[in-house]
Amino acid sequence: KTHKFWETQPVGQFKDIGNTSLAEGPIEQPTPLSEVKQEPYNLPNLYEWITCDIDSEEMCMEVYKLLTNNYVEDDENMFRFNYSKEFLRWALRPPGYFKSWHIGVRVKSSKKLVAFITGVPARIRVRDDIVTMAEINFLCVHKKLRSKRLAPVMIKEVTRRVHLENIWQAAYTAGVVLPTPISTCQYWHRSLNPKKLIDVGFSRLGARMTMSRTIKLYKLPDSTVTPGFRQMELHDVPAVTRLLRNYLSQFAVAVDLDENDVEHWLLPTENVVDSYLVESPETHEITDFCSFYTLPSTVLGNQNYSTLKAAYSYYNVSTKTPLLQLMNDALIVAKRKDYDVFNALDVMQNETFLKELKFGPGDGKLHYYLYNYRLRNPLKPAELGLVLL
Ligand SMILES: COc1cccc(CC(=N)NC(=O)c2cccnc2OC2CCNCC2)c1
Numbered sequence: 001k002t003h004k005f006w007e008t009q010p011v012g013q014f015k016d017i018g019n020t021s022l023a024e025g026p027i028e029q030p031t032p033l034s035e036v037k038q039e040p041y042n043l044p045n046l047y048e049w050i051t052c053d054i055d056s057e058e059m060c061m062e063v064y065k066l067l068t069n070n071y072v073e074d075d076e077n078m079f080r081f082n083y084s085k086e087f088l089r090w091a092l093r094p095p096g097y098f099k100s101w102h103i104g105v106r107v108k109s110s111k112k113l114v115a116f117i118t119g120v121p122a123r124i125r126v127r128d129d130i131v132t133m134a135e136i137n138f139l140c141v142h143k144k145l146r147s148k149r150l151a152p153v154m155i156k157e158v159t160r161r162v163h164l165e166n167i168w169q170a171a172y173t174a175g176v177v178l179p180t181p182i183s184t185c186q187y188w189h190r191s192l193n194p195k196k197l198i199d200v201g202f203s204r205l206g207a208r209m210t211m212s213r214t215i216k217l218y219k220l221p222d223s224t225v226t227p228g229f230r231q232m233e234l235h236d237v238p239a240v241t242r243l244l245r246n247y248l249s250q251f252a253v254a255v256d257l258d259e260n261d262v263e264h265w266l267l268p269t270e271n272v273v274d275s276y277l278v279e280s281p282e283t284h285e286i287t288d289f290c291s292f293y294t295l296p297s298t299v300l301g302n303q304n305y306s307t308l309k310a311a312y313s314y315y316n317v318s319t320k321t322p323l324l325q326l327m328n329d330a331l332i333v334a335k336r337k338d339y340d341v342f343n344a345l346d347v348m349q350n351e352t353f354l355k356e357l358k359f360g361p362g363d364g365k366l367h368y369y370l371y372n373y374r375l376r377n378p379l380k381p382a383e384l385g386l387v388l389l
Pocket of ligand 1: 072
């Protein structure tokens with residue numbers, strides 16, 4: 001397969017796989033800021049760049065509608081991610097964010113938003129190297145403008161704006177294989193509302209299984225079982241940061257979170273992110289942590305349901321409570337909050353609980369990529385301590 005665009009970029013190339021003479025680390029050195037292209041890349045004539053002010057209700061609504069109608073669908077085109085407006089504001093305004101990295105393309109005449117791409121800054125550790133990178137996400141081109149080669153110029157423009165902030169690496173994920181994944185993860189789903197999942201075609205009734213037997217199979221208790229299991233609060237930020245930093249240090253590639261990052265990314269926000277911890281009833285020590293984010297999907301073409309309410313496993317740490325029990329409590333909370341399904345990747349130590357907690361493998365893979373940073377060999381998912389939204 002030819003990757004006309006990616007073969008021109010500083011990313012691991014397929015032809016270099018196995019070439020041990022190539023060092024790990026940045027592929028290209030930074031250029032002096034004066035040499036970074038000062039003006040935006042050219043778009044096809046009918047279109048213009050717009051920096052999207054996500055604080056503006058009107059602009060946020062336009063971005064929300066573009067993604068709701070044109071963003072990623074599953075392989076069978078039965079579902080489409082439906083990120084909420086409050087989720088987008090959370091995802092795009094972490095500590096140190098740049099408005100200039102929230103990039104839209106609109107039609108000059110009608111001012112209609114027809115494409116979008118974003119970056120947010122993040123410190124990511126690669127082995128012993130802590131690198132400030134851009135996390136690139138929400139690349140979306142309107143369905144009617146596909147294969148006009150808009151994506152390459154949007155990727156070049158967000159790269160240019162990232163370079164202007166003296167940042168030279170990026171991280172991103174995709175469901176498609178591009179040059180060259182640093183890791184390829186399997187996603188898994190745990191049914192919480194099996195009747196709805198079967199009705200919308202997300203799951204199928206197992207062989208020799210009845211619906212009532214299936215409902216019983218996935219039934220969960222009404223209350224969590226771990227003593228001291230409670231929602232995270234602001235005063236927990238220092239302890240959770242210590243717990244997470246220590247836990248993430250074991251992975252080859254991981255996010256490097258300080259207290260400001262933990263406060264933004266992990267403090268519970270209604271319908272966006274939920275986080276729980278275990279405070280020892282005896283010592284009041286924070287010993288464990290689990291979290292998930294809320295990403296509904298639009299159900300395309302079903303009479304009874306229009307939305308799938310999905311929770312996505314985020315960061316989890318167990319030091320005292322068995323991870324199995326901690327994650328089962330997360331499932332219990334998600335079920336109680338009326339989620340239909342709980343999704344997880346096989347990253348970090350997730351594979352130790354997936355099968356036992358009745359997760360089933362999804363039908364796709366999620367590939368992780370680094371821009372302008374070479375790894376000599378791909379990582380096992382268990383070596384990844386990074387979850388992108
Ligand atoms: C159920 O509705 C869907 C709507 C669109 C796509 C998919 C399949 C899919 N592509 N799933 C994932 O990428 C995925 C599965 C498990 C955990 N995280 C995931 O992706 C996250 C992280 C990358 N950005 C999208 C959300 C499912």
